[in-house]
Amino acid sequence: MKKRLLIIVSIVLVLGVVGVGAVWLLNHKDHDADVLVMRGDDCNIDWSRAYGGNPSNINPELARRLCLLAEQTGTRIIPNAGFRTSDEQWQLGEEMLRSTEGRVMGYYRDENGAVRDSQGRLMAEAPGDSQHETGDAVDVNRDGRDGHFYSREELARAGLTNQNTNRSSVYGPGNPALKKSEPWHVTLDIDNTE
Ligand SMILES: [Zn+2]
Numbered sequence: 001m002k003k004r005l006l007i008i009v010s011i012v013l014v015l016g017v018v019g020v021g022a023v024w025l026l027n028h029k030d031h032d033a034d035v036l037v038m039r040g041d042d043c044n045i046d047w048s049r050a051y052g053g054n055p056s057n058i059n060p061e062l063a064r065r066l067c068l069l070a071e072q073t074g075t076r077i078i079p080n081a082g083f084r085t086s087d088e089q090w091q092l093g094e095e096m097l098r099s100t101e102g103r104v105m106g107y108y109r110d111e112n113g114a115v116r117d118s119q120g121r122l123m124a125e126a127p128g129d130s131q132h133e134t135g136d137a138v139d140v141n142r143d144g145r146d147g148h149f150y151s152r153e154e155l156a157r158a159g160l161t162n163q164n165t166n167r168s169s170v171y172g173p174g175n176p177a178l179k180k181s182e183p184w185h186v187t188l189d190i191d192n193t194e
Helices: 002-037 060-073 086-098 100-104 152-157
Strands: 079-081 122-124 138-140 185-188
Touching: 060 138, 060 152, 060 185, 086 100, 086 122
Parallel strands: none
Antiparallel strands: 079 138, 138 185
């Protein structure tokens, strides 16, 4: 009798261990799938509206985080600008100078080549000074809709920011209004790059 009881207990124990193991494996597999979905390395960034000849030539980590932003917010990423060459940076300034707004607002090129309005606010960086020339910035509206922007919180969750985080030269203590607000200008959040 004792032997039979031992066998039954053993079988129950083995089944229990196998069952727990199977449940753990299933959960583990699901967990991995979630991580995979939220890693942000696969999405379609729609560059069809973006300025310049090769706008998608951006920092791969910036692209990855934009995909993460798309996943987390359920929106499409449709940038108006990404990478641009120094020539394109100059041309963009020329277009701004020639535009109706540029003429009405008294846009001019300063001694460094940047475009400013009549109050001295920076409208376009000088060639060589724009984050777009290194592929480190993307101009993007929320879900591609004019006048809609991702919030600071949404961007922060994806390791991104639309705030000036390293602009001491432009954003000097003597003149905090030098740079216009650009809620569409999205870069890596340098606090989250590590
Ligand atoms: Zn920009």
